Each structure stands twice: as structure tokens, then as C-alpha cells.
Amino acid sequence: MSTISILGDYEYVYVESEYYAALKKAGHDIKIHHEELKNDLEIIDEIHDAEVVVLMRERTHLNKNVLSNAPNLSLISQTGKGLNHLDQEFAEKQGIEIRTTEGVSSQSVVELTIGMMIGCARQFSVHQLYMREALWEQTPGFELKGKRLGLIGFGHIGKGVSQIANSIGMDVVAWRPRGDKANEQEDYQVRILSLEEVLSTSDVVSIHLRLLPEFRQFLNRDRLRLLKKGAILINTSRGELVDEQAIATLLENHHLLGAGIDTFTTEPLTDNPFKNSTNTILTPHIGYVTYDVLQRFADASLKNVIDWYNINDQVSPPF
Template sequence: MGKITVLGDFEKVFPSSPKVRELEQKGYTFDYAEPRSDSDTVEALKNADIAILVRERAKMPRHVIEQLPNLQMISQTGSGTAHLDKGALEENNIKLTLTGGTSAPSVVELTFGMIIGCMRQFTVHRNHLMQEQWKQIPGFELQHKRIGLIGYGEISREIAKVAQAFQMEPVTWRPTGEKGDEEIPVLELDELLATSDIVSIHVRLVPELKNVLNREKLFKMKKGSVLINTARGALIDNQALIELLESGHLLGAGIDTYPEEPLTENPFKNCPNVILTPHIGYITWEVLQRFADISLENIIGNLPTLSKQ
């Protein structure tokens, strides 16, 4: 009946989902590909009726979409769509579904791992020990510290709950979304930056928020504070952040996302007080399995509406 191609399933999670068997019983066949370029994506999808995209591992700009006349549907894992030309999808009558924010628990846990690692200077201590130097540098407790959350979606709400369990004071700046239902104080961005011991970013990369923490804003951060970015790399000015880390104005930073991925040249190589991870906020086996199951359920639920059989 049709062909489904999964792009970017590096961890090989999809084949084990029972939803694959359900779709195979309906007559669909599955292919898997790991494209590294736009031309790879076109080649992988040229005969596909449905594409499943694992996060932003494969981009779908207009010139790619227009070379895929058979494509009827994209089942996207996660809720980010910055890598998709949604206008081109609509013009070509390609349906788009999302799995939503199924990765919140994993991102919350990584965020707090980075916070604790920065406040207790894990990387600095590791570097000393690797050089056979025994140096005990005092760190800071989390209790009674203010954590400023940029954005107030599902992830920020969960972080606020965990922060309160640590006896921290969560506050937020909320640039988008419905306002008025906040359970924590809402501040202007400048006040949040100037008064927070930890600033953690949790907003989507939309045009109006690109470089939201530019040089001017970053230099307003409280001396001795920590910045955590598990959202998107293009939200901050990395060069300004590096200057603040190297000068000691910031105690540390935890960075999981970068303006260009994969990261090929490390701009933080001279910053011993930074924790770097390769965009793993959502990468746990539990999240990947939820992505697989829900994206396949989205396909099953939309089969009656697909017209190009």
C-alpha cells in the first residue's frame, strides 16, 4: 500500500516498536536512512509516501520538499519545526504531525546535572585530578539560590518544581505563550539576568527570539552566576559567553546545543569552567521509544485522511 522511511534513527529504536508491525500488517513497508546532506534526504525519500523525522537530524527546506512528489505526510518527533519549510509542506499538500514534548523529564534531569556540575565545579576538579593535582575548590549549595527560567513551558514548570524541592527560588521571564497562569514570580528579562544565581534557557527557536541573550543581555548577568542552555544554540551569543567565562564573571556554564550542529570546532576549548554535551537533552532510551511509538500512532491515526494512495 505504501512506503514509510525513517530518517535519523541512529539508535535503531523504531524497528522494535509494535506499531511498526501494525503498519506492516496494513501493507506498509519500512526503510531507514541516516542522511548527511540535502541530496541524501532527497535520495532516501524519493519513493516514500510517509517520512518519519527524528528531531532535526534531517532538514527539509523547500528545494528538498519540491523534489518529493510522492510524499504525503511527515511524522515529526518532538515539537520543533525550525528545520522544516512549513509553507512548502502546505503548498504541496503534505500533512505534518508532531509528537509533542515527550522529552521533558530527560531535559529537566540534564539541566539539574549541569547546574550541580557548574556550582560544584566538576570540570575544573576533573582537570586538576587528571593532572594529578589535589585541589579542593569550594562550591555553592543550591538552597536559597535564585534560578531564572527563560520561558515558562512544560520543561520550565517541571524545573521550577524540582528547584523548590532544593529550596531554591524559581522566577521566570515569559516572552511567548498565554500569560497569567504562572505559579512563580514573573520578572522582566534584565531583572532576571541581574538577580539570578542560575539562568536556564527553555524557549523555542523562533525568529523573534534568535540571539535573545545577545552580548548586551549576557553582560547584565550577575557576577558569579551560571548559564545553562539546553534549548537551542542560536538563542545566545557564544562569543560573549566565552568572554564572560574566561574573565571569571560567570562561575560556569552548561551547554548542550550549538548554532551549528554537529559541532566541528570547539569554541569553548579554553574554558575549563564549562560543561559541554552534544545535544543529548532529549536522548534517553525512554524518550526515543516514546518518540517512536507516538510518531507511528500519528501515522495510524491519519491514514484515512491521506489521499494519494
């Protein structure tokens, strides 16, 4: 039987999966690494003999140097859809198959997005500062009911956010890169508008785009200036989609009432452009970080491995 290397399991969730038990029962040698691997040499040492590598999110980078030192590697099972940490072109040349797990974390990101919207509208971060300083100060916020939510992108997460926002009583509009799709406006009670109209008329703008090359710095300084005064900006997608310094300037100038930001261009965040912004909720890329999601990630990525063995082995293992 082969060697399977699981990397980035900081939360120790893989051993709880029924698919882990099935792979062990079939006789596969499974090695789980729970700590961060900090350089190529450490990664190579972990995967050199592996036929299969399982990755938790984008925690471990497999570049050309790493992949060229894994002669037995035939499958990478990646949690989530993001592949920017993998040299996909080189993997394809090496005949390494890449399988992903889509839609597993959507609900957790949806709930974080809604939480940030409420937190910014009611200025949670400002009131936390007051309370820690023993100040009894009440700064008015605003209700979300009756306000316009503008979604930039309308995939699984954007649709989930729209459903909750509609139940609150918000007017939901969206811009999507490829325009309207049949029945979506009716099914989700959302109107598809131009990008300029979504940005300039929404009380809350929430970003839900995939990090594709054409979307890097998509919300640049000029587009961000279209945001209406007193609006809230939420980014639980990717930091590279926006001009972070432009957002920080709009916050410091009080053009934006607040922002909820879970993802950053550089992670971990070291040089924080939002350190002088008071009504800003910052979280360290926790959109997917719930035990529910992590367990679903483990299950889905290991099921990918089982499916792959059943297709590629001449004698299928007893799953």
C-alpha cells in the same frame, strides 16, 4: 499499501515500537535508514517513492529541492516540535501535512538541566581536570539551596525544572514572553519578573525558549552583561538564542562562575568558543538523547502515521 520512509534512526528504536508492528501487519512497506544522509541526492534517493516520511528530530533536512523530488509525499511525521530543518511553506504548497510530537522529551531535558546546575555549582569540570592530572585540589563551589534560579521561558521544561529546584530549596523566578498566566505563580511556586530583574538577580539562569525568529540572539551581549558576577548560565534550549562569544568572554573574565551548554549555533561543534573555559560542562545536544525519549519519539511519530491513515484512507487499515 504505501511506502513509509523512516530517516535518522541512529539508535535502532523504531522496530521496537508496537506501532511499527501494526503498520507492518497492515501491509505497508517500511524502509528505515539508520545512517546520516549527507546531501540532497542521498535524501531524495531514500524518499522519492514514499507517501509518508518519518523524521527523528532535526537530523535530516527536507528543503524545497528535496520535497520537489518526492512526488508521492503526503505526510511528514516529525519527532519533537522543531521544524527549522523543513521548508514548511513549500510543503504546504505541495499539500504535504506535517505532524509533530510535543512534550515527549521534556523530562530528559529537565533532568539534564538540573544535572548541569549541580555540576557547575560544585565545579565538576574543574575537578575532573585536576583528577586526570593526579592533582588533589579542592575548589569550593556553592549549594543550590537558598539560591535564586532565574528561568528564561516557562513552558513544559521550565515548569519541570522549577518543580525540582523548589524541592531543593531554591528561590525560583521566571520571565516569560507573554507575561503571567492565571495561577502559575501559585501552582509552581515561582514569581514572574521582568527580564532585567531575572538576569541581574539570579545565581543560576537557565534558558528555555523556543527558537522563534524574534528570539534569535535574544540573550545578546548587552543582556548577558546584566548577569550578576559569580552566576551560572545553563542553555539546554538552542544555541541560536544566545551570543556564544559573549558568554565565552564572561567565562574567561571570571564574571560567570560556570556554564552548562548542550546546544550550539553550529552543530556539530567545530570552532569551539568555550575551549579556554575551565568550569564549563559541554555536551553534544543530548538533552533528548535517552532511550526512554527515543522510544517515545518512535511510538508517537508512528502513531501519527496510523492516525493519518485512519482519517485519509477510504478503507481504514486494521489497527
